[in-house]
Amino acid sequence: MLKPGRLAPYRRLLPAFLLVAAIAIAFFFSSRQLVDDALRGRQASDLSRDLATIRNGLNASQSADRGYVVTGDERYLADYPQKRLDVEEALARVAKLPPTLIDPEVVDDLKTDAETIMTASAETIRVRREKGYDAATAYVRDGKGQAIMQRVRTVARRIDSHLEDEATVRRERLNSMAWLTGGVVFGGSALLFLLLARAARTITQSESDLSGSEERFRSLIEATSEIIWTTDAGGQMEPHNPSWQAFTGQTPQEYTGTGWITAVHPDDRARSAERWEAAVHYNLAFRLEHRLRRQDGEYRTMSVRAVPVFDDRGRRREWIGVHADVTERRRAEAELVELKEMAEAANVAKSQFLANMSHELRTPLNAVIGYSEMLKEEAEDLGAAETMGPDLDRIRGAGKHLLALINDVLDLSKIESGKMELFIEETDLEGTLDEVIGTIRPLVERNGSRLETTSSPDLGRIRTDVTKLRQSLLNLLSNAAKFTENGVVTLVARRSRHDAREWVEFEVRDTGIGMSEDQIGRLFQAFSQADASTTRKYGGTGLGLVITRRFARMLGGDVTVTSVLGEGSVFHMTIPVETAPSVPGEAIPEGKEGALVLVVDDDPTARDLMSRTLTKEGYRVVLAEDGDQGLEIAQRMKPDVITLDVLMPRVDGWTVLSNLKADERTENIPVLMLTMGDEKNLAYSLGASEFLTKPINRDRLVNALDRVRCQEPICKVLLVEDDPDARLITKGSLEKERWNVVEAVDGREGLRRLSEESPDIILLDLNMPNMDGFEFIETMRADPRWQDIPVVVLTARNLTNDDRQRLNGNVQRVLSKGGLDRNGLLREIRKAIKTES
Amino acid sequence: MAKILLVEDNEANRDMLSRRLARQGFDVTIAVDGGEGVTRAAEILPDLILMDMSLPVMNGWEATRAIKANPATASIPVIALTAHAMAGDREQALAAGCDDYDTKPVELPRLLEKIKGLLSVAGGYVS
Numbered sequence: 001m002l003k004p005g006r007l008a009p010y011r012r013l014l015p016a017f018l019l020v021a022a023i024a025i026a027f028f029f030s031s032r033q034l035v036d037d038a039l040r041g042r043q044a045s046d047l048s049r050d051l052a053t054i055r056n057g058l059n060a061s062q063s064a065d066r067g068y069v070v071t072g073d074e075r076y077l078a079d080y081p082q083k084r085l086d087v088e089e090a091l092a093r094v095a096k097l098p099p100t101l102i103d104p105e106v107v108d109d110l111k112t113d114a115e116t117i118m119t120a121s122a123e124t125i126r127v128r129r130e131k132g133y134d135a136a137t138a139y140v141r142d143g144k145g146q147a148i149m150q151r152v153r154t155v156a157r158r159i160d161s162h163l164e165d166e167a168t169v170r171r172e173r174l175n176s177m178a179w180l181t182g183g184v185v186f187g188g189s190a191l192l193f194l195l196l197a198r199a200a201r202t203i204t205q206s207e208s209d210l211s212g213s214e215e216r217f218r219s220l221i222e223a224t225s226e227i228i229w230t231t232d233a234g235g236q237m238e239p240h241n242p243s244w245q246a247f248t249g250q251t252p253q254e255y256t257g258t259g260w261i262t263a264v265h266p267d268d269r270a271r272s273a274e275r276w277e278a279a280v281h282y283n284l285a286f287r288l289e290h291r292l293r294r295q296d297g298e299y300r301t302m303s304v305r306a307v308p309v310f311d312d313r314g315r316r317r318e319w320i321g322v323h324a325d326v327t328e329r330r331r332a333e334a335e336l337v338e339l340k341e342m343a344e345a346a347n348v349a350k351s352q353f354l355a356n357m358s359h360e361l362r363t364p365l366n367a368v369i370g371y372s373e374m375l376k377e378e379a380e381d382l383g384a385a386e387t388m389g390p391d392l393d394r395i396r397g398a399g400k401h402l403l404a405l406i407n408d409v410l411d412l413s414k415i416e417s418g419k420m421e422l423f424i425e426e427t428d429l430e431g432t433l434d435e436v437i438g439t440i441r442p443l444v445e446r447n448g449s450r451l452e453t454t455s456s457p458d459l460g461r462i463r464t465d466v467t468k469l470r471q472s473l474l475n476l477l478s479n480a481a482k483f484t485e486n487g488v489v490t491l492v493a494r495r496s497r498h499d500a501r502e503w504v505e506f507e508v509r510d511t512g513i514g515m516s517e518d519q520i521g522r523l524f525q526a527f528s529q530a531d532a533s534t535t536r537k538y539g540g541t542g543l544g545l546v547i548t549r550r551f552a553r554m555l556g557g558d559v560t561v562t563s564v565l566g567e568g569s570v571f572h573m574t575i576p577v578e579t580a581p582s583v584p585g586e587a588i589p590e591g592k593e594g595a596l597v598l599v600v601d602d603d604p605t606a607r608d609l610m611s612r613t614l615t616k617e618g619y620r621v622v623l624a625e626d627g628d629q630g631l632e633i634a635q636r637m638k639p640d641v642i643t644l645d646v647l648m649p650r651v652d653g654w655t656v657l658s659n660l661k662a663d664e665r666t667e668n669i670p671v672l673m674l675t676m677g678d679e680k681n682l683a684y685s686l687g688a689s690e691f692l693t694k695p696i697n698r699d700r701l702v703n704a705l706d707r708v709r710c711q712e713p714i715c716k717v718l719l720v721e722d723d724p725d726a727r728l729i730t731k732g733s734l735e736k737e738r739w740n741v742v743e744a745v746d747g748r749e750g751l752r753r754l755s756e757e758s759p760d761i762i763l764l765d766l767n768m769p770n771m772d773g774f775e776f777i778e779t780m781r782a783d784p785r786w787q788d789i790p791v792v793v794l795t796a797r798n799l800t801n802d803d804r805q806r807l808n809g810n811v812q813r814v815l816s817k818g819g820l821d822r823n824g825l826l827r828e829i830r831k832a833i834k835t836e837s
Numbered sequence: 838m839a840k841i842l843l844v845e846d847n848e849a850n851r852d853m854l855s856r857r858l859a860r861q862g863f864d865v866t867i868a869v870d871g872g873e874g875v876t877r878a879a880e881i882l883p884d885l886i887l888m889d890m891s892l893p894v895m896n897g898w899e900a901t902r903a904i905k906a907n908p909a910t911a912s913i914p915v916i917a918l919t920a921h922a923m924a925g926d927r928e929q930a931l932a933a934g935c936d937d938y939d940t941k942p943v944e945l946p947r948l949l950e951k952i953k954g955l956l957s958v959a960g961g962y963v964s
């Protein structure tokens with residue numbers, strides 16, 4: 001089917017087409033006329049010949065009878081019967097001709113005349129033969145033969161003349177026909193020529209377009225720093241790949257086919273070849289990072305992408321691929337990570353130093369405070385309180401202030417170094433409040449202010465870290481007291497319910513000096529008290545509010561503030577009625593708030609819990625109850641992060657993960673895998689017998705091996721471990737215990753060794769290149785020969801950066817759901833989102 | 838006169854607290870580390886023990902456990918003294934068998950309250 005667009009160039013030729021068609025039709029009809037003419041011409045010539053035969057025959061018979069009359073010699077009559085027969089036959093033929101050629105009346109007349117002449121001739125001969133010469137001569141002289149003969153000649157001449165006219169017409173017609181034929185042929189040829197010319201022009205045009213785009217393509221290849229290469233449909237690299245040649249220095253003979261692999265770093269070759277084969281086999285887009293040898297011999301980290309190109313009929317025509325040099329980018333990224341880690345380590349060290357320092361500072365300070373108090377007691381005993389008392393009070397006061405500063409700094413550094421722990425216990429909230437109020441009232445009243453408290457009667461008991469709650473309330477209240485002179489400080493406590501949880505809300509209101517927007521902005525930042533002059537006037541470290549907010553957040557709540565300069569401030573603190581106990585956490589990085597988190601989990605309780613926790617932290621949460629739904633939502637909503645349960649019915653987490661990573665829309669979304677147990681349990685569920693964490697403790701290793709020790713004197717152990725040092729150390733320990741050690745550097749080699757050596761036990765590292773431990777166990781357990789070989793899994797306690805890179809960005813972290821605490825989870829989510837943004 | 842055993846390694850703290858307690862009318866005996874604390878407790882059988890937690894040789898928790906494990910000294914009330922209010926120290930102290938705890942720097946009136954409370958329960962000394 002021609003597309004309309006492709007018809008357009010031919011539209012202008014339409015008149016020419018019509019003209020040629022008209023000529024052809026005329027030509028057709030003329031041809032038929034020509035055929036008719038040919039037939040008539042032949043008939044005419046037959047007629048003409050017959051007329052001649054008749055005329056000759058009649059002349060001949062007359063001549064014959066005259067000759068016989070004169071001579072009486074019979075020889076004159078020799079031809080006579082034949083001539084007579086010829087005339088009769090010719091007359092018969094003429095009679096059969098179509099009336100259009102000769103009028104039947106003319107034919108009849110002709111026939112009558114001919115028969116008259118013939119009869120007269122026959123009569124003349126009979127008279128001569130019977131009555132002699134004179135009678136015959138008289139008969140001839142009387143006869144009308146001559147007149148009749150004259151009439152015959154006239155008719156014949158007239159017919160001939162008519163035939164001659166017709167022949168002229170036919171000739172002319174033939175002549176014009178020849179012209180017409182010539183015209184048709186010429187016109188057709190001209191049109192054909194036009195068409196050919198146009199076609200030729202179109203071809204020339206597309207050829208020039210093609211060469212133009214080829215030119216552009218070539219310039220592009222030359223201009224870009226990337227290597228652009230092509231292979232045939234079967235994935236064999238083609239000989240003409242100049243940018244490959246330019247980068248690697250390989251000759252076409254070297255790289256053609258599969259020769260390119262030799263330019264890939266030896267450690268990356270197997271993986272590259274395997275992935276490429278898979279891509280070609282399954283028609284998948286090819287993506288990979290590997291090291292490629294540049295012509296100067298340096299290996300460069302290249303990001304590789306290739307896609308199959310299909311022809312109009314959907315058959316794969318070739319592959320086009322791009323190698324982009326990402327060495328510098330990767331190096332910069334690694335440096336950034338390193339710098340970040342250094343900075344974090346420095347921060348932890350700083351906090352650690354502060355914590356230790358604070359402790360060291362406090363001991364002598366205790367002595368200062370203690371002795372000043374003691375001296376005052378002694379001064380009182382000696383009656384010297386009047387003179388020495390005020391000075392001793394100043395020493396004690398300064399000491400107390402310094403102690404408070406140190407304590408705040410210590411608290412903050414503990415929070416920042418992740419050493420601040422929560423101790424959750426059940427407590428009577430009213431009792432705690434009474435205690436706080438009792439402590440704070442003197443402080444408020446000292447500034448001439450009044451403390452008002454309101455608490456709803458249903459406060460009841462809560463589960464929280466009482467020490468931190470108490471300290472937070474004291475901080476808020478003493479802050480209010482400090483900045484309020486001759487005013488009112490109000491404490492309100494009440495229960496509330498929102499976000500599907502029970503909360504306790506505290507409100508501390510004052511009529512003090514208030515704060516500007518700018519001051520509020522810096523309020524919760526460490527070491528930036530609202531105003532340096534404030535410190536001088538009101539004292540304090542400026543850390544109290546920072547610590548209070550951190551404490552409130554650790555407890556699952558928060559502190560917010562509203563204030564009007566000169567009118568006072570309102571601090572609002574909420575904490576949950578139930579705070580989950582937690583293990584000591586690292587410092588929680590601030591996350592991107594309002595980010596969308598997709599929670600994929602089949603367990604409704606787990607979903608609910610995650611949803612609550614995340615919502616509370618300001619995340620938007622969307623839930624999926626199985627893998628399919630999760631994939632659908634992920635593609636549609638593109639969340640900032642996905643938490644994925646590993647164990648789900650139908651489609652498990654790992655499958656969902658691989659689908660997420662295979663889809664362009666979702667491949668860059670960070671995914672947190674949540675497992676019921678830890679990696680250990682995961683390994684067990686895959687079929688491991690034992691589990692050891694690295695660095696490997698020799699005794700534990702030997703014990704683990706003893707439990708599975710074989711019966712024979714020397715047992716064979718297969719050690720699958722990619723780290724050469726770890727391999728060496730483990731091997732050493734094993735050989736000391738008289739084990740026969742077979743080594744493998746990755747899962748793939750492990751499988752090979754497995755079939756060669758049939759070991760009694762396998763020691764398996766989980767994180768390895770090419771084929772990792774999980775894959776190794778899965779493959780191995782699928783084979784009935786190896787199902788019963790015990791496997792001891794070895795794994796690093798923490799994923800190193802290297803490990804993370806090996807995971808190729810597929811999994812941000814595998815988290816243990818069982819031991820998963822709220823802070824840990826949030827930290828991971830924030831990290832994941834941060835990595836992305 | 839109630840006998841108090843003060844186990845404290847820091848000389849300044851020890852001197853200060855012992856003198857202040859003595860001023861309050863207590864008979865104060867001193868031990869400078871956990872081991873000595875356990876020994877002295879068995880020797881003098883004090884009415885109450887003030888035990889610093891971070892001690893050399895044997896720390897306060899271990900010493901307390903040892904004292905509470907000895908039938909002769911098991912009933913003697915022990916007040917743990919811990920540096921700064923480290924949440925968790927209190928739980929650990931109570932778990933080790935301490936009867937109460939207080940934080941350093943010592944606020945004498947508060948400490949005296951606790952001492953008197955425990956002594957009256959133990960039925961020994963009434964100030």
